[in-house]
Amino acid sequence: MTACATETTTVRRAGFTIAADGSYAACLAQGPEGDDGWYPERWTLGGPEPYTVPLPGNQPEEQCSEVMPLPDGRVLIRRRVADRFDLALLYPTGPGTGELLVGSLPGGEAEARLLPPIASGEAYALTYDPAREVSAVWLVHDDRDLRPRRLAEVPGRCGGGAWLDRAGRLLALDREAEGTVKTVAVDLERAGAVSPLLQITEESNDRLLLAEPDSGLLIVRSDATGEDRIGWGVLGSRQPMRFAECLRVPDAVLTPFAAQPGQVLMPEACAVALRADGPHGTSLAVWRPGERRASWLSAPEGWLAGAGLWSARGVLRLPYACAHCPCGTVEYEAPAAVSSPSPAGSAAEGAPPAFPDGGRTSPVLPLQKAPLATGS
Incomplete structure (x- = not known):
């Protein structure tokens, strides 16, 4: 989960x-005066109190660099250097910063960015080559091979990026082709086999915003109804996509950033946290797909907006930094779920959402030309 730049009275973070x-x-962090440029910063969140460790290098970082925390405490950084993208592992070494170069990705006119973290600790990246009009998925770090390895190529320009499982096998990407955007699934264990995932109508732009692997819950944004709406469905289900009426907020853009794990049999009961950006600033909402309302909460001062993590028991943890606390987290209990019959879109016959063949061949059942449902 990644947040955009946030201002505080002490340190700016991106x-x-x-x-x-x-x-x-x-x-990436920058001091209040900005004279020293940007530098990587690691937050430790697993202990009783969060704390930060600065990881400055020999020279300031560009704000376009990307960082990713690894479960062993190191930080992977992707930098643009001349005609390539360099990858390095950063770690604290007493008063200084240790750095281990782990390879490079093609540069030139190409684009490159890191994909969301996965629990195994492996790291992946997505590149796009405009000359060939091809996107590529790379394994850029694991415990066996320190050099980047290309795993798959996908025709067209791909954006987004959400893991459909916890093992790092199935990756969903939003592919732009012939003037529309559709989400596809890429099977990294089958030589990058690509299959449709989200195709509501032939003409609609359908993007996957968030996926929760335990329950199979998919949160999407689509203009299939004639306007951009947030909808939800379940991986492997034959039920139609549903569009949430309570998430139609005038003059605001809602973006889901975290979903509650562990709800294997109840995707409609997963608590989803959303960031709302509007004319009066940024606010926070919690919503369950099976309910017809969203709960609006006051975000903490200095919230690193768009960043947060759910626990399986329904606690939302948000990071913040302000003049009174340069590094902190606050916890919110999810509003109690309202008991109701399972709506359309749940896993069929109460079975856990799963790949149709157990994940051995085709990874998904695409939501294609499905009748649209609204109201929840």
């Missing part, structure tokens, strides 16, 4: 990303 297991986070 690109805040939390490890999948919640143990660490990392971001």
